[in-house]
Amino acid sequence: MLNDLFPNVKMDDMWEATRETFYMISISVIGTIIFGVLLGLLLFLTAQGNLWQNRWINGFVATIVNVFRAIPFIILILLLFPFTDFLIGTIRGWEAALPALIIGAAPFYARLVEIALKEVDKGVIEAAKAMGATGRTIIFKVLLPESMPALISGITVTAIALIGYIAIAGLIGAGGLGDLAYMQGFQRRDFDVVFACTIFIVVIVFIFQFIGDILSKTIDKR
Amino acid sequence: MIEIKQLTKLYKTKHQQVQAVDDISLNINKGEIFGVVGYSGAGKSTFIRLINRLEEPTSGTIKINDKDITTMAQSKLRKERQKFGMIFQHFNLLWSRTIYDNIAFPLEIAGVPKNKRKEKVLELINLVGLSGREKAYPSQLSGGQKQRVGIARALANDPDVLLCDEATSALDPETTDDILDLLVSINKKLGLTIILITHEMHVIQKICHRVAVMEKGKVVETGNVLEVFVKPQSKTTKRFVQQLNPLEQQQEAIQSFINSRDDSEVIKLHFIGNSTRRALISEISKKYDVDINILQGSISPTQEGAYGTLFFEINGQKDVIHDAIKYIQASGVEVEVLKHVE
Incomplete structure (x- = not known):
């Protein structure tokens, strides 16, 4: 029955592509969390009236974040070819997609991190200061834990955007489900392959949304 | 410190x-x-x-x-x-x-x-x-x-x-x-x-x-x-x-008792600390030939002792009232005679 509906779909290829997609998601999400949280913290802490208030650093980081957020992803990949080649040693395969994915998603997540941190009660930060907390303590024991639900729902949204980016990266040979849908599906006019890839991607998105929602809910004690 | x-x-x-x-x-x-x-x-x-x-x-x-x-x-x-x-x-x-x-x-x-x-x-x-x-x-x-x-x-x-x-x-x-x-x-x-x-x-x-x-x-x-x-x-x-003192806002209630007659006065007392424990009104009414009509009063505790106010009307001969007021003053309680205003 499945063979009738999807005559051209080879399950081996599908699993292979799904595995590549998962690799790309996992590593790019981790990279996005690291750089996004760093940039987000920097944006928040250097803003007016905050811990490391500094107009120049704030302006500088904000500009970088805005510029990279403004570049369409497909163009960002092309622009980053020399950098990718230098860093990974190739511009093909799923590994080569990682720098573009992280550089594309981290600034987006950084803004979400900044918003999450802004939501942290100023009074709680003040209370920590009154107890003699250092900047480090305030960051790791107040700001990050208190904004955790928003940080998690932010990374969920970003991860789903990343799944979209990964499919785009597939168009220029990054592997994964996007690649499979384009190369084996669209190019050969085997639309059942395109359709099967779509179903897989939608399922992956659902899984991520589900995990994100549950995590965010269990961690939220408000 | x-x-x-x-x-x-x-x-x-x-x-x-x-x-x-x-x-x-x-x-x-x-x-x-x-x-x-x-x-x-x-x-x-x-x-x-x-x-x-x-x-x-x-x-x-x-x-x-x-x-x-x-x-x-x-x-x-x-x-x-x-x-x-x-x-x-x-x-x-x-x-x-x-x-x-x-x-x-x-x-x-x-x-x-x-x-x-x-x-x-x-x-x-x-x-x-x-x-x-x-x-x-x-x-x-x-x-x-x-x-x-x-x-x-x-x-x-x-x-x-x-x-x-x-x-x-x-x-x-x-x-x-x-x-x-x-x-x-x-x-x-x-x-x-x-x-x-x-x-x-x-x-x-x-x-x-x-x-x-x-x-x-x-x-x-x-x-x-x-x-x-x-x-x-x-x-x-x-x-x-x-x-804090609701009496202060209710002074109008007392106004009708205040008049310009010599044989009737409305008096406000301020008690502080130990004087709040004294039975001053009963002392006066025994000692002097006056009638006392208590209008309103309150007492509030603080960490440093209590304080209170009392409003009363005193009726009697002018000089007897005068002596009674002197007696209260001598006891260390602050006295305020509320005058009639035309």
Whole structure:
């Protein structure tokens, strides 16, 4: 029955592509969390009236974040070819997609991190200061834990955007489900392959949304 | 113990300057509960934040136990802040931590090892009457319970001073009284100096030993609570004191008793401290040939003793009334004869 509906779909290829997609998601999400949280913290802490208030650093980081957020992803990949080649040693395969994915998603997540941190009660930060907390303590024991639900729902949204980016990266040979849908599906006019890839991607998105929602809910004690 | 000299805080924005705290000099003694009262915008919040330098003073000095806070380097200041506990109007607990972990937080900051933390936290939870709720999260507690956690947290590092920033303003009257009782018992048990700011005169009356009244960044009046309540000097203080004393607002009710006749007077008495215990009216009515009609009266307790007012109508011969008034004056109770106004 499945063979009738999807005559051209080879399950081996599908699993292979799904595995590549998962690799790309996992590593790019981790990279996005690291750089996004760093940039987000920097944006928040250097803003007016905050811990490391500094107009120049704030302006500088904000500009970088805005510029990279403004570049369409497909163009960002092309622009980053020399950098990718230098860093990974190739511009093909799923590994080569990682720098573009992280550089594309981290600034987006950084803004979400900044918003999450802004939501942290100023009074709680003040209370920590009154107890003699250092900047480090305030960051790791107040700001990050208190904004955790928003940080998690932010990374969920970003991860789903990343799944979209990964499919785009597939168009220029990054592997994964996007690649499979384009190369084996669209190019050969085997639309059942395109359709099967779509179903897989939608399922992956659902899984991520589900995990994100549950995590965010269990961690939220408000 | 705390010496504040010519403390000033100036906020500058592009368009205006705001003198939030204007040349305040105060001395706060060890072990006392010192209240600062004022309407919103009077600068009380800024004032209390200057004491542990959550706000940087523009000029002036603050000395605690002869150590100058105002010139201290940041790293030393952070250490010193552990000697100040602070509680807040909105409690400012970390919602992501349990009650236990909230109280343990200042100990973590002070670098107390884990096994020693446990003992201290459980002791504090017991002190504020929250035993058994260690594992609850702040969202599961009522306002009064949250403030108890706030107090326990503030006491974790055995501070010398407790700063209370409108600590009861978000609580209902009954819970307010519970929290105030807790503060008094801590003050007595631990000999802790407490500085509190509030806009509720009731709080001052109930627990403070001394009070400063603030208006537009300045201290307009300061003194023992009893003194300030009985003889308020400034206009703002009078308004605050009247708030507490419903009789002051009901003076019209007495107006109909006041007349210009010689054989009838309406008299207001101010009792302070021990004189509130004296049966003065009954003494007069036995001693002098006068009739006394009590109109209204009230009595209020403070930490420094009680004070009260009494309005009564006295009828009798002019010179007998005069003698009776003299007798009351001689007893140390303040007398005010309310005159008829045409």
